[in-house]
Amino acid sequence: MEQLQAIHHTVMETYFSLEAGFTDIDNASIIERAEVVHLLGQEFSSKEIDSIKDFSTSLIWFTYRKNFPAIGGTGPTSDQGWGCMLRCGQMLLAQALTKLHLDSSWKWERNSKDEIYRKLLRMFQDKRTSLFSLHQIAQMGVSEKKALGEWFGPNTIAQVLKKLVIYDDWSKMAIHVAMDNILISSDVREMARAKPPCKELSDISSREYNPQANGEEEQNGHTHEDIWKPLLIIVPLRLGLTVMNRCYLKAIQEYYKLPQCVGIIGGRPNHAVYFYGIAKDKLLYLDPHVCQESVTVDKDPMEAIPSDQASTVLSSCQSNTSQVSMEYVDNPANSVTSETSSPELGRSAASYDYPSPSTPPAVPNPSSPIPDTFDDSSFHCPYLMHMDFDSLDPSLALSFLCKSEEEYNDLIKRLPSMITASSPPLFELLEKRPKGFPKFVPYVGEEDALKIKGEFGIFTMTLFEVFLEFDDFGDPTFNSDEEFEVLM
């Protein structure tokens, strides 16, 4: 397994030109073939291609980065070739936080001055002190038995994010990961009301500037247990063995109509992306497989990386040369799928116009004492990209954001028709844990986690002591083919 990954890593060092696969839907016909397009719960007519592009560009985009501070002080300084699922997790989380903290009408414009948006973006910077940095995610992955630099699956990133959001005092959001294809309402309610962990653990995010936090902190306090925290629900699924089973298409289309929809992390085999919408049977996505230079969006300009480095992407986007500093990275094993799934060669990044604020902030105003060097252009993707439903890897995770109990109640009213839009249903919705399931233990921080972790695998489901005795797991011998094992 490790050998295989090592090979992958080497292969992925190979660079492909941007045009090879990182393409824009230039001929809007792909989208226009669908009548309507659904993006994270919003409906667009397929004719409104500009609105669709604006929507897509507004989303926060995370990609591979290079030359960031070494993870753990001596570890990797780039996540190229291994970080794509981690980046997709960041995109999902950033979308959930955007919905939580910014108005629904909020639209990104380049180098936005919105302090809440800036604070949010800073939480994802590539450095240890940012709570949702690649650094924090990769290191939290170690608790999920993932070595630094090892690839993640959709469930792994969901589990890691679940542990990290505990420390976000600003958002006070919880993540519930629904396992075994079942969303259980009693678990959700328990998770949403679970008592937050002790205060001293969670100070990373509060170090950042927070224009709204004062007062609010005291009001809500940390002691109330009956508060319904904003809840991000992640449902890892496997919708086929080797390929995506087409029977699920209808349900996925319905999923993107839900107001609580915050997107899917998945991809095609070996290649994770963040799916934010669907047009008929084409999923629209943001792709992390571009290696950009690490940039800083800190408040203090003295901390910033020299602007000639930081703005390479921007400048190449602005200039009219075809020289593009982004490098598209993929492994050749995927190139066939990559071509079939997005065959249209787009225009290069150079010709794309980002939405611009009225005054160009890229030029520092000489009269202002501290020039605003904030440059977020590399966090917004200028491309619309799509993938055929059939080329998806069947392993993915759906996510829903419920800011309040009312929103959750609304979700469970809408869910039955969504999940049964396909046969068999996408997953199951239950009020209580089924018979035989172990008790639900809401994750509220490491202290408690230690209690439940114990020795790996010995976390017991006592109800089943009667069913089973433990067996040794030796190498399988198939002389037992003649005898049945009685499960009772």
Added chain:
Amino acid sequence: MSASGYIPSFKERKNLAERIRMVEDIKRQQPDKIPIIIERYEGERYLPLLDKCKYLVPNHITVAELMQIVRRRLQLHPDQAFFLLLNEKSIVSNSMTISQLYQMEQEQDGFLYMVYASQPTFG
């Protein structure tokens, strides 16, 4: 594990006539139990192998209960991804009993075939 050698599936190890005979024999002895084959997906890289693949399950057990039985056999943490698939689809009707599932999905030889898998990783 499977990296060193290919493990033939139950169907490859036993021909149809043998499998039919097995089901007939066991149904005569244990008429209220369902014969199920549970195998690891051949592309699975993270979950351990079960030491056996042929199971007799009481017909009143639900899919959810069976899922927990297998999870426990594999000694999985509740947060580890685990999916039971049948005919390339995840089994999601968890409150359905095995006997109901068997009526719908049994194969020609009289067995119910299930495959278990986690999720692959992405780079």
